[in-house]
Amino acid sequence: MSTITPEIEALEDFRGELVRPGDPAYDDLRKVWNGSVDRRPGLIARCTGVADIRSALAFARRTGGPVAVRGGGHSFPGHSTCDGGILLDLAPLKGIRVDPVRRTARAQAGVLLGELDRETQAFGLATPAGIVTHTGLAGLTLGGGIGWLMRKYGLSIDNLLSVDLVTAEGELVTAGEDVNADLFWGIRGGGGNFGIVTEFEFRLHPVGPIVYAGPIMWPMEQSPDLLRFYRDFVTDVPDELTTAVIHRWIPSLPTIPAEFHGRRVVVVLACYAGPIEDGERVLAPLKAFAPPLLDLCAPKPFVDLQAMFDLSFPHGRWYYMRSCDVAELTDDVIDIASERGLAIDGPLTSYPIFHLGGAIARVPEDATAFGGRSHGHTFNFVGCTVGRDGFEHQRDWVRDSWRAMEPHQVGAYVNFLSDEGPDRIRSAYGATTYDRLQTLKRKYDPGNLFHLNQNISPV
Incomplete structure (x- = not known):
């Protein structure tokens, strides 16, 4: 490592790795999952334990620069890094x-x-x-x-x-x-x-190790009829079944026959967290809705299901997201959802509609700070490109899709928010929860040291 400056000498009790601009590892370690985020921390502190975290925070308080905290680096808007200031990299904490x-x-x-x-x-x-x-x-x-x-x-x-x-x-x-x-x-x-x-x-x-799970695909032109069938289907499915409807082009993956690559599809991806034979029975009506273009819903290891989206959302691609919750899949919502799916004109752009309810809704709204337990579905519009080329066009598709759904929104999942301002954060939590969070913020972080997040202002 290059010679440290007098300021960094104050971190002499730090036992992890300190990486600065110009160091061999800097350009690799400053990267986050979303390739459209390109920021340059003044110092990357790779923490090995609580003592390192405390030392790095003391340094940040003395120097007054911004503080970013990175676990996996998947923050959609890039809150897990910063320009200037200090990035506390928690990746070494793997216990x-x-x-x-x-x-x-x-x-x-x-x-x-x-x-x-x-x-x-x-x-x-x-x-x-x-x-x-x-x-x-x-x-x-x-x-x-x-x-x-x-x-x-x-x-x-x-x-x-x-x-x-x-x-x-x-x-x-x-x-x-x-x-x-x-x-x-x-x-x-x-x-x-x-x-x-x-x-x-x-x-x-x-859970598992084998679950009944996977995608069932139909041509995207069948989206309006499928979504109306799906709306009725999920009204009384058991809690063991979690599903998401996805509009996208079929990706070029080794697990999918080549003749299907690039086809525009509407997909129901399912996971049944119970006996395999029960999952087969519960999902049978959905599979009978119409002959699927491709049916990959079958018994498989739970860890394989968990990794199913990994190759579709790798590190380094450029991503832009907007999200919203809706109370239910009304005819108007379905018409908009289908139209926005048919408007996708990029091979990497997609959007899932997650079905909520079940155990989520049985927790009282005020038991945790999470907002929207009574909501029916979460939309997440995801524009994606390999790099800069075409990114603005896909971002416009996301924004247009979000605006089209805006009249039907009842909130949002905070992890799916981009940089959308304090009013949007407040609406995601609801006024009562936000006010309670603000009181808590004044107690634990009155100076707003931790502001690179979906920020609850102490003021």
Whole structure:
């Protein structure tokens, strides 16, 4: 490493790696998942433990620069990095400890979803956590955590038992139902506004290792009829079934026969978290709606389902997202959804519609900071290109799609927000929850040190 400056000498008790502009590893380590985000931190502090985090935060308070915190680096708008200032990189914190008897797991802040699944599935256990394995566990959980097990077992935050957290002042605290309960309420949906979570404790559930899951595809022209059938189909499906409807072009993946690559399709991707034979029975009416173009819904390892989207959303591509929740799939919503699918004119652009309800809706609205437990579906419009070429065009498709759906919006999933301003953040939580979060922010971070997030202003 190059000679450190007098300011960085103040970090002499730091035991991890300090990387600055010009160092050999800098350009690689400053990258985040979204390739359209190109920022240059003044210092990357790769933390190996709580002491390193406290040291780096003390340095940030003295220097006054911005502080970014990165677990997996999947923040859609790029909040997990910054220009200038200090980036606390938690990727080295990879510890996972599974207790198969108590059915719990402790995981540090640098753990990725696939890494947690690998350890828990060794015992036939899992906790609800996302749909792309290289997503960071920390950011996903703190915003809520939707995924293939959510209707049966709830959100990631609904299975969170406790956290260890470093505050803006460098104090290490534990938060759970019986200790610092106000903080525990806030971090379950309030994101990284209140400190840096260093370790999570989750409840685990019996899952797999084989589940009945996968995509069923029809030509996109059948989207209006399929969505109307799907609307009725999901009204009384068991909680074991979680589904998402996806409009996209079939990707060129080795798991899909080449003759289907590039076809425009509407897809129902399903996961049945129960006995295989029950999953076959429950999904049979959907498969009988009309002859599928391609049916890949079958028994498969749960870890394979979790990795299904990995190749479609790799690091380095350029992404732009806008999201919204709707109460239900009315005829108007379905017409808009179908039209926006047919308007997709790029091979990497897509959008899922996640079916909510089930265990999510049975948690009281005020039990956690997560907003929208009573909502029916979450839309996430995703414009994607390999690089700069064509990005603005796909971004316009996203914006047009979001505006078309705007009259029917009832909120948003905070993890799917882009940089949309404080009013949008407030509406995502609702006024009552936002005011409560603001009070909590004044208690734990009155100076708003942690503002590179979907920020709850203390003022």
